[in-house]
Amino acid sequence: MTDLSALRERVFRANLDLVTNGLVLLTWGNASAVDRAAGVMLIKPSGVDYTAMTAADLVAVRLADGEVLADPAARSLKPSSDTATHLALYRAWPGVGGIVHTHSEYATATAQAGCGIAALGTTHADYFHGDVPCTRALTAAEIDAGYEAATGAVIVERFAHDRLDPLAMPGTLIAQHGPFAWGVTVEKAVYHATVLERLARMAVHTRTLNPQAARVPQHLLDKHYRRKHGPDAYYGQR
Amino acid sequence: MTDLSALRERVFRANLDLVTNGLVLLTWGNASAVDRAAGVMLIKPSGVDYTAMTAADLVAVRLADGEVLADPAARSLKPSSDTATHLALYRAWPGVGGIVHTHSEYATATAQAGCGIAALGTTHADYFHGDVPCTRALTAAEIDAGYEAATGAVIVERFAHDRLDPLAMPGTLIAQHGPFAWGVTVEKAVYHATVLERLARMAVHTRTLNPQAARVPQHLLDKHYRRKHGPDAYYGQR
Amino acid sequence: MTDLSALRERVFRANLDLVTNGLVLLTWGNASAVDRAAGVMLIKPSGVDYTAMTAADLVAVRLADGEVLADPAARSLKPSSDTATHLALYRAWPGVGGIVHTHSEYATATAQAGCGIAALGTTHADYFHGDVPCTRALTAAEIDAGYEAATGAVIVERFAHDRLDPLAMPGTLIAQHGPFAWGVTVEKAVYHATVLERLARMAVHTRTLNPQAARVPQHLLDKHYRRKHGPDAYYGQR
Amino acid sequence: MTDLSALRERVFRANLDLVTNGLVLLTWGNASAVDRAAGVMLIKPSGVDYTAMTAADLVAVRLADGEVLADPAARSLKPSSDTATHLALYRAWPGVGGIVHTHSEYATATAQAGCGIAALGTTHADYFHGDVPCTRALTAAEIDAGYEAATGAVIVERFAHDRLDPLAMPGTLIAQHGPFAWGVTVEKAVYHATVLERLARMAVHTRTLNPQAARVPQHLLDKHYRRKHGPDAYYGQR
Numbered sequence: 043m044t045d046l047s048a049l050r051e052r053v054f055r056a057n058l059d060l061v062t063n064g065l066v067l068l069t070w071g072n073a074s075a076v077d078r079a080a081g082v083m084l085i086k087p088s089g090v091d092y093t094a095m096t097a098a099d100l101v102a103v104r105l106a107d108g109e110v111l112a113d114p115a116a117r118s119l120k121p122s123s124d125t126a127t128h129l130a131l132y133r134a135w136p137g138v139g140g141i142v143h144t145h146s147e148y149a150t151a152t153a154q155a156g157c158g159i160a161a162l163g164t165t166h167a168d169y170f171h172g173d174v175p176c177t178r179a180l181t182a183a184e185i186d187a188g189y190e191a192a193t194g195a196v197i198v199e200r201f202a203h204d205r206l207d208p209l210a211m212p213g214t215l216i217a218q219h220g221p222f223a224w225g226v227t228v229e230k231a232v233y234h235a236t237v238l239e240r241l242a243r244m245a246v247h248t249r250t251l252n253p254q255a256a257r258v259p260q261h262l263l264d265k266h267y268r269r270k271h272g273p274d275a276y277y278g279q280r
Numbered sequence: 281m282t283d284l285s286a287l288r289e290r291v292f293r294a295n296l297d298l299v300t301n302g303l304v305l306l307t308w309g310n311a312s313a314v315d316r317a318a319g320v321m322l323i324k325p326s327g328v329d330y331t332a333m334t335a336a337d338l339v340a341v342r343l344a345d346g347e348v349l350a351d352p353a354a355r356s357l358k359p360s361s362d363t364a365t366h367l368a369l370y371r372a373w374p375g376v377g378g379i380v381h382t383h384s385e386y387a388t389a390t391a392q393a394g395c396g397i398a399a400l401g402t403t404h405a406d407y408f409h410g411d412v413p414c415t416r417a418l419t420a421a422e423i424d425a426g427y428e429a430a431t432g433a434v435i436v437e438r439f440a441h442d443r444l445d446p447l448a449m450p451g452t453l454i455a456q457h458g459p460f461a462w463g464v465t466v467e468k469a470v471y472h473a474t475v476l477e478r479l480a481r482m483a484v485h486t487r488t489l490n491p492q493a494a495r496v497p498q499h500l501l502d503k504h505y506r507r508k509h510g511p512d513a514y515y516g517q518r
Numbered sequence: 519m520t521d522l523s524a525l526r527e528r529v530f531r532a533n534l535d536l537v538t539n540g541l542v543l544l545t546w547g548n549a550s551a552v553d554r555a556a557g558v559m560l561i562k563p564s565g566v567d568y569t570a571m572t573a574a575d576l577v578a579v580r581l582a583d584g585e586v587l588a589d590p591a592a593r594s595l596k597p598s599s600d601t602a603t604h605l606a607l608y609r610a611w612p613g614v615g616g617i618v619h620t621h622s623e624y625a626t627a628t629a630q631a632g633c634g635i636a637a638l639g640t641t642h643a644d645y646f647h648g649d650v651p652c653t654r655a656l657t658a659a660e661i662d663a664g665y666e667a668a669t670g671a672v673i674v675e676r677f678a679h680d681r682l683d684p685l686a687m688p689g690t691l692i693a694q695h696g697p698f699a700w701g702v703t704v705e706k707a708v709y710h711a712t713v714l715e716r717l718a719r720m721a722v723h724t725r726t727l728n729p730q731a732a733r734v735p736q737h738l739l740d741k742h743y744r745r746k747h748g749p750d751a752y753y754g755q756r
Numbered sequence: 757m758t759d760l761s762a763l764r765e766r767v768f769r770a771n772l773d774l775v776t777n778g779l780v781l782l783t784w785g786n787a788s789a790v791d792r793a794a795g796v797m798l799i800k801p802s803g804v805d806y807t808a809m810t811a812a813d814l815v816a817v818r819l820a821d822g823e824v825l826a827d828p829a830a831r832s833l834k835p836s837s838d839t840a841t842h843l844a845l846y847r848a849w850p851g852v853g854g855i856v857h858t859h860s861e862y863a864t865a866t867a868q869a870g871c872g873i874a875a876l877g878t879t880h881a882d883y884f885h886g887d888v889p890c891t892r893a894l895t896a897a898e899i900d901a902g903y904e905a906a907t908g909a910v911i912v913e914r915f916a917h918d919r920l921d922p923l924a925m926p927g928t929l930i931a932q933h934g935p936f937a938w939g940v941t942v943e944k945a946v947y948h949a950t951v952l953e954r955l956a957r958m959a960v961h962t963r964t965l966n967p968q969a970a971r972v973p974q975h976l977l978d979k980h981y982r983r984k985h986g987p988d989a990y991y992g993q994r
Contacts, residue, residue, distance in 0.1 A: 067474070067475075067478055068471070068474065068475070070403070087517065088514075088515055088516050088517060089515050089516030089517060090517065119517055120514075120516075120517055123507060123514060123515045145403045147478070147481060147482060147485070148485055150401060150403060150482055151481075151482040151483075151484075151485035151486045151489070152485075152486075152489060153401065154400040154401040154482060154483075154486040154493055155485075155486045155489035155490035155493045156490060156493060156494065157489060157490065162868040162932065163864060163867065163868040163932045163933060163934070164932060164933045164934070165784070165859045165864060165933075165934065179497070179500075180500070182497070182499040185499055185500060185503050186499075189503055189507075218400065218401045218402060218494075218496050218500065219401060219402045219403075220401070220402070220403065233782070236781070236782065237781075237782070240781055240861070243861060243865075244861060244864055244865040244868060245865075245868075246485055246488055246489060246865075247861070247862055247865035247866075247869075247960055248865045248866075248868040248869045249488070249489060250488060250960055250963070250964060251865070251866060251869035251871060251960060251963060252869035252870060252871065255868055255869045255870060256870065256932075258932050259893070259896070261896040261899055261900075262893075262894070262899060262932065265899050265903055269837060269903075276802075276834075276837060277802055277803055277837045278802050278803030278834075279801065279802060279803060279804065279833055279834055305712070305713075305716055306709070306712065306713070308641070325755065326752075326753055326754050326755060327753050327754030327755060328755065357755055358752075358754075358755055361745060361752060361753045383641050385716070385719060385720060385723070386723055388639060388641060388720055389719075389720040389721075389722075389723035389724045389727070390723075390724075390727060391639065392638040392639040392720060392721075392724040392731055393723075393724045393727035393728035393731045394728060394731060394732065395727060395728065417735070417738075418738070420735070420737040423737055423738060423741050424737075427741055427745075456638065456639045456640060456732075456734050456738065457639060457640045457641075458639070458640070458641065484723055484726055484727060487726070487727060488726060543950070543951075543954055544947070544950065544951070546879070563993065564990075564991055564992050564993060565991050565992030565993060566993065595993055596990075596992075596993055599983060599990060599991045621879050623954070623957060623958060623961070624961055626877060626879060626958055627957075627958040627959075627960075627961035627962045627965070628961075628962075628965060629877065630876040630877040630958060630959075630962040630969055631961075631962045631965035631966035631969045632966060632969060632970065633965060633966065655973070655976075656976070658973070658975040661975055661976060661979050662975075665979055665983075694876065694877045694878060694970075694972050694976065695877060695878045695879075696877070696878070696879065722961050722964055722965060725964070725965060726964060
């Protein structure tokens with residue numbers, strides 16, 4: 043088996059960063075990363091307290107079939123109950139290297155309201171190139187047949203239907219559930235989950251002041267997104 | 281008298297965890313646990329500052345009649361003014377081992393609004409198997425005849441009327457007052473009080489965005505509750 | 519001059535507790551206490567940073583005429599710009615020993631809304647025996663003739679008109695300005711300012727959920743107030 | 757080149773104070789100061805993490821033409837992507853010595869709502885002598901021709917049109933973007949950005965309670981502003 047120790051350490055820190063960034067209450071939420079060459083995903087164990095967790099607690103899962111892999115550097119724990127959702131997204135989207143799921147307060151409240159997060163400002167446009175979608179509800183049959191895999195499937199379905207590029211729209215809300223976010227790396231996934239929560243907070247306040255607040259126009263959306271992404275980006279020290 | 285020192289230490293820590301979890305302002309709130317074999321409840325003393333409280337300050341009360349018991353490990357303080365409410369719940373519900381009362385901000389605000397907490401999402405369904413109820417108001421006669429015992433009685437009345445299992449609905453709101461939460465242990469009671477406050481926060485935000493937000497459908501409510509509870513649970517490391 | 523060093527230390531700590539309790543941003547807010555035998559009020563100096571302030575910075579002011587008194591234990595600073603308001607309240611209400619003024623976030627926002635804080639729950643009833651009032655606006659003439667003294671006068675006017683006992687209603691909102699709170703001691707004044715802010719927060723959330731939320735009925739208001747105050751009080755270790 | 761080391765240290769601390777004061781998430785926001793005699797602006801580098809930034813990372817930019825200047829005390833980093841906005845304000849307003857831009861939560865949410873911050877209370881009047889304006893949206897042509905300079909231009913345009921004195925109105929909202937604040941020094945700019953965020957928070961709560969809340973009358977606005985500013989000021993130890 044490939045040496046996953048460096049990635050293991052990064053996924054461990056990413057999980058702790060969810061707590062530091064205020065996205066996690068109790069044991070809720072999880073971060074994962076994939077080693078595509080090895081065909082392995084590392085993910086938080088199920089229901090383990092963040093304050094007690096060590097890097098050795100992360101669980102290695104085979105990308106192809108979800109089998110838990112023995113890793114001499116790891117204890118033998120059960121992976122996150124959301125494992126099948128993570129796997130579905132990694133399989134559908136080859137450019138994604140890390141995924142985060144949380145029940146962060148405002149993003150979850152927005153998912154409970156059944157709506158996405160409209161692109162109301164440039165903070166949004168800097169990271170999400172359009173409205174953050176909210177998936178359709180799962181049917182009872184989908185829930186019975188494999189709830190977590192079906193959750194991944196409706197995300198992929200929605201992005202395909204709307205022709206959304208997951209790297210330009212690095213997150214979504216699951217109706218009546220909460221947010222997923224992702225990125226090229228697990229660190230980017232944590233970053234996007236952090237931004238998503240802030241956007242959700244700001245959208246609630248904006249709607250309180252002005253229920254009819256308009257979206258940013260397309261040229262401003264494009265301008266801000268391209269300041270930070272793509273060949274013409276000029277933000278940061280690149 | 282039975283040695284209550286281990287339970288005393290747990291109830292002490294549970295009371296402090298109310299502060300750590302952001303549920304307490306000033307001296308508000310209290311946690312208790314029961315030793316059913318000994319017929320004794322341990323509860324926070326009335327009006328004592330959390331920063332000054334020690335394990336020896338917890339008061340031992342006889343479950344049968346509410347009499348304060350002499351315990352060589354304890355100082356002689358008055359028990360919480362909410363003692364009779366705790367006792368009423370322990371007597372009615374043999375499966376409950378710990379109880380928490382707080383005036384946590386959003387749960388209390390919801391109780392002031394006179395409404396329960398609708399099951400708007402899977403975070404709710406993970407712990408509360410349906411809407412969290414809000415009790416009816418007490419009559420003036422009930423208040424005069426023994427306010428705190430009557431508060432317990434209206435909780436028990438509501439759960440009996442709605443055929444709610446207190447272990448599947450481990451909390452309630454008291455109209456115009458605030459939340460109570462409970463569980464098999466005092467640690468679970470603290471956990472449920474923490475979740476209840478978060479659910480109340482999220483419900484306020486959800487209602488702000490969408491006053492007509494729908495409840496989770498029954499099959500999703502059942503699915504999430506049973507992921508974490510009962511014979512088919514698969515969350516965590518059990 | 520009477521030795522004010524013990525009271526000076528208490529007022530100093532009370533001012534710092536405003537910061538600890540989250541009631542203060544920047545240099546906003548001030549706490550004072552009165553030594554009625556000496557006829558002297560001690561108050562925060564104007565515009566001094568809480569992180570730099572020492573007990574010696576508190577200013578001694580003569581209750582009778584507002585004259586700043588030389589105190590060998592003190593530096594010679596200007597008293598709070600709100601000094602005349604504090605003096606007006608001490609002169610009108612002999613039972614009051616400490617006063618706090620803040621611009622705490624939700625109480626100030628409520629004052630800006632021009633409304634008091636309705637007694638919506640038992641948390642409120644535990645400390646404020648009825649709705650917290652909001653004073654009338656000052657006239658331009660009152661503002662010109664002595665703004666801070668006039669602010670005190672409209673508070674006293676309102677309490678006299680409504681026959682409110684300042685010890686049973688230990689705080690108020692000033693229209694379009696913010697809250698004042700007081701008590702028998704400066705520590706009680708800080709306590710009531712802390713409760714007032716929490717009540718204001720909860721009232722905003724309650725109104726968001728239910729704009730028609732009802733006040734607590736009179737018997738419940740009386741019951742909770744008398745659990746904590748007066749001859750029949752049974753809360754705490756008294 | 758003039759020795760900028762003292763100003764460099766102040767701008768460095770001002771940037772860190774944005775974090776301390778809760779105005780910054782991730783790398784968002786920047787503070788600058790100008791040395792008018794030297795014709796140089798010092799500003800945060802683009803996209804640098806606040807926890808890793810040192811004083812040597814601040815970038816010196818020529819006021820006249822925006823050219824990055826070599827400074828032996830500095831690393832060679834790219835200045836903030838908002839540099840052209842800062843320069844436009846310094847050029848238009850000779851009395852301004854420091855500027856801050858943030859995406860602070862409530863001020864940004866208000867900008868997203870497309871409205872300014874009405875002068876609803878005396879906290880507002882203490883620092884902003886009237887409603888905080890919100891600029892018009894930029895046209896697509898303006899965005900294409902030089903987005904950041906155009907952002908500065910619409911601020912200057914609005915202040916000129918409304919005859920606002922930037923020292924009596926030390927901040928603004930940019931429509932669908934966020935706040936800028938400024939002052940005679942960079943420390944004052946941070947102070948005003950901090951107040952602006954608090955005013956935005958309070959205005960949201962006030963509007964929640966009372967959508968028709970009235971502005972402070974002109975005489976109260978003037979009274980509070982002049983307590984703290986101008987020849988008749990009597991707040992503080994001046």
